[in-house]
Amino acid sequence: MHYSKFGFAATALLLSLQGSAQVPEDGLTSRELGISLESPISRVELLERGEAVYDYWCNTCHGPEMLKPGTAALAIKYRGELPATLTERTDMVPEFVELMVREGISMMPFFRPTEISNADLDAVTAYLTQNTGE
Amino acid sequence: MAIPPGVNEQDFRTALGEFESAVGSDWVFTEDEDTRLYRDAYSPVQNEPEEILVSAAVAPDNTEEVQQVVRTANRYRIPIYPISTGRNLGYGGSAPNLSGSVVLDLKRMNRVIEVDDKRHYAIVEPGVSYFDLYRYIQDRNLKVLIDCPDPGWGSVVGNALDHGVGYTWGAYRDHFISHCGMEVVLPDGELMRTGMGALPGADTWGEYRYGFGPHVDGLFSQGNFGVVTKMGFHLFPEPEAYLKGTVSVPARRDIIDLVAIVNQLEHAGLIGMPRYNTPLTAHFSEPEVAEILNQPFARSAQDLERWAQGNDMAYYRCELQFYGPGETVRANWNYAQRLLSDIPGAKFSLDHELQWPIAADEVEGLHKVALGIPNMEIFRLGTRPDAETLGWDGEMWFAPLIPKSGEAVLEAQEVFTEAFREMGMRSFTHPASTPATWMYRAFIFIMGFPVSRIDVEANQRQREAFTHLANLGAERGWGEYRTPPVFQDLIMGHYSFNDHALRRFSETLKDAVDPNGIISAGRGGIWPKHIREGRA
Numbered sequence: 209m210h211y212s213k214f215g216f217a218a219t220a221l222l223l224s225l226q227g228s229a230q231v232p233e234d235g236l237t238s239r240e241l242g243i244s245l246e247s248p249i250s251r252v253e254l255l256e257r258g259e260a261v262y263d264y265w266c267n268t269c270h271g272p273e274m275l276k277p278g279t280a281a282l283a284i285k286y287r288g289e290l291p292a293t294l295t296e297r298t299d300m301v302p303e304f305v306e307l308m309v310r311e312g313i314s315m316m317p318f319f320r321p322t323e324i325s326n327a328d329l330d331a332v333t334a335y336l337t338q339n340t341g342e
Numbered sequence: 343m344a345i346p347p348g349v350n351e352q353d354f355r356t357a358l359g360e361f362e363s364a365v366g367s368d369w370v371f372t373e374d375e376d377t378r379l380y381r382d383a384y385s386p387v388q389n390e391p392e393e394i395l396v397s398a399a400v401a402p403d404n405t406e407e408v409q410q411v412v413r414t415a416n417r418y419r420i421p422i423y424p425i426s427t428g429r430n431l432g433y434g435g436s437a438p439n440l441s442g443s444v445v446l447d448l449k450r451m452n453r454v455i456e457v458d459d460k461r462h463y464a465i466v467e468p469g470v471s472y473f474d475l476y477r478y479i480q481d482r483n484l485k486v487l488i489d490c491p492d493p494g495w496g497s498v499v500g501n502a503l504d505h506g507v508g509y510t511w512g513a514y515r516d517h518f519i520s521h522c523g524m525e526v527v528l529p530d531g532e533l534m535r536t537g538m539g540a541l542p543g544a545d546t547w548g549e550y551r552y553g554f555g556p557h558v559d560g561l562f563s564q565g566n567f568g569v570v571t572k573m574g575f576h577l578f579p580e581p582e583a584y585l586k587g588t589v590s591v592p593a594r595r596d597i598i599d600l601v602a603i604v605n606q607l608e609h610a611g612l613i614g615m616p617r618y619n620t621p622l623t624a625h626f627s628e629p630e631v632a633e634i635l636n637q638p639f640a641r642s643a644q645d646l647e648r649w650a651q652g653n654d655m656a657y658y659r660c661e662l663q664f665y666g667p668g669e670t671v672r673a674n675w676n677y678a679q680r681l682l683s684d685i686p687g688a689k690f691s692l693d694h695e696l697q698w699p700i701a702a703d704e705v706e707g708l709h710k711v712a713l714g715i716p717n718m719e720i721f722r723l724g725t726r727p728d729a730e731t732l733g734w735d736g737e738m739w740f741a742p743l744i745p746k747s748g749e750a751v752l753e754a755q756e757v758f759t760e761a762f763r764e765m766g767m768r769s770f771t772h773p774a775s776t777p778a779t780w781m782y783r784a785f786i787f788i789m790g791f792p793v794s795r796i797d798v799e800a801n802q803r804q805r806e807a808f809t810h811l812a813n814l815g816a817e818r819g820w821g822e823y824r825t826p827p828v829f830q831d832l833i834m835g836h837y838s839f840n841d842h843a844l845r846r847f848s849e850t851l852k853d854a855v856d857p858n859g860i861i862s863a864g865r866g867g868i869w870p871k872h873i874r875e876g877r878a
Binding site for chain 2: 233234235236237238239243245268269275276277278280281310312314315317318319320321322323
C-alpha cells in the first residue's frame, strides 16, 4: 500500500477539528500509514513520506517533549552540545540513521522491514538528513 | 542460508518458494540483514551459542495467506513461530524458542475489524498496536477507553496472548481475561473460530466469550496450538470522571492492613488499579540510609522504619484510582478514607480530578496509561546513558506471582533481599519494596534484570541470579507468570503438581493437534514429541 498525501492531510484536519478531545499520541494508524516498497520519485514526496514515517515510528520516543525517552536520553548524552530532538539535528548522515534503525542502540531495539521497509527507511533518512550541513 | 533443524535443504527451498507464492516475494525474508532483525533485542544470551537465530521470516497480509503458509510448513515440517508486532521485550522479543525457526510475522495484518462503543468491544488483527487502536478510536470520537500496558507500540492481540496487563479496571487490565472470542489457524491450516465466532451468523463475537462447549481459548495463550489471526476484546465505556487519591501509612507492617482494605475496595468494584509505592527509595543514596540498607535484613528493616518515622516520612503509599460519575468517585474516595483511617497514622491526599473528554494539557505529567492513553514514557526509566545505566541495554523481567496480602509482601521483601545479599549482588529489593498490581487477583513482585549488548559475562551472572531467585521463589510457591524463552523450561518445570500433570496434558494435546510439531516449538515449555524424545 502506498502513502496517500490526501489521506494524511484529511486525517490531520480531522484531528485538529476535534478540539478538546485531542490528547497525546494522535496520528495515523499503521494501517493508514501503510508500508511503501518503492521510494517516491520526487524529492518533495520523499520528504513527505519520510515525515509521515517519522511521525508514526520515531516521534513517540523522539518527539520534542522531554518525557519522550529517546529525547530524554539524548539530552543526557549530548548535554546541550547537540539538540536532543532528532528533527533539529543538522549533523546526521544517512548511514547513521540507517544504523540506528536497523541496529538500535542501548534500549532502543532495531526495526524490521515489516515495520519500516527499506523504501521507508530511505524516506525517513532523507527527512532526517535534509538539513545536514546547514 | 540457515536451514531449520530437521529439514533438508531441498524441502526448505521448495517451502520458501511456496511461501513466496502465498505472500509475494517481497514478504519472504532470507537474507541475514533481514533475519537478524528477528533476534530478541533484549536477549540475555546475545552473542552466545544459545542465542536464538531464525532461518527466515514470512509476512502474510491476511488470514488466507496465513493458512497457505501454515499448510506449506506442515507439509515440509518447517518449524514456524508467529509474532504479532514482535515487541515482547523483556520476555523474548520477536525471537522463537527454537533456533532455525521461520518467523511468521503478522505485523502487516493490522486491521481494526470493528469497534462498538454501544456494546463496548473491539475486534482486531495481530498487527494492531495499542497506538493504532487508540488512534482509530480517537479519529472516530468513540466513547471507549482501551487498557494498555506501559509501552504503546505492542500488539493488542500479542500482549493478551502473553498474559499481558495494563492499568485501569480489573476486568480490563488483565488482557487475556478481557478478550472475547478468537480466530485461529490450526497447525494443518484449518480455520477455527471460538466463542460466538463459531456460530455462523452470530453478531455476538465481541460480547459472549464462551459460546458452547469447552472453552479452548487458553490453549492459544503462552501456547503453541495455532496462529491467532483475530481477537475480540471487551472495552471500558468512557467514564465521566477520574479521581486519584493517595493514602500514606507510617509503619512497615501497616502493609498488612493496607492491602486488606485496598483489596476490599478493589474486589468490590470501587477502585481501579491501586498502585503501591514507597517514598523512601528517593533517599536510598543518602549515606545514612545506604548504611541502614547494608545491614542484615531484620536489622535493616527495623532501622529503616525508625529512620522514616524520625524524618516524619511515610513508609508506604498507595494510589487509589476511581472511575465513574463525578458524584460517585468522590463518594467512593470518602468511603475509602473512612475504611483506611483505621490504620493509625494514615494520611490522605487528593491528587487529581479529571473529566472526559481530557485535553492534552491536562495529562502532562500524569500516568497516561491509567487514562487509557498509550505512550512510551516508561522507557525513560532505562534509556539514560549515564553511569548508573551503563551496560543496561535491556532487561529480562523476573515476575513471580505472590499472594495478594501484606504478609506475602513482607516475606518476599525478606526472601529476595537476603538472596541478593547471599549472592553478593546489589539487591533489586529492600525492606520497603512494594508489589506490582497489574494482576487483578494476585501481586507480582517484579524486578528487571539488566541485559547487556556486549558484556557476555555480566549476562551470564544475571542469568544465574535469575535462575536462583526463580528456584527460591518456586520453593515458596511463587511462580513466574511469564518469562523469557531461555527460562521457559525452568519455569514450566516449577508447575510440577502430580509429576508435571499439567505439562504432560499439554504435551498430549500438542501431539494430537500439531503432530509435526511445527508451531512455536518450546513456547511455554511445551515441546513437540520429536524434540522431547531427542532430549530424553
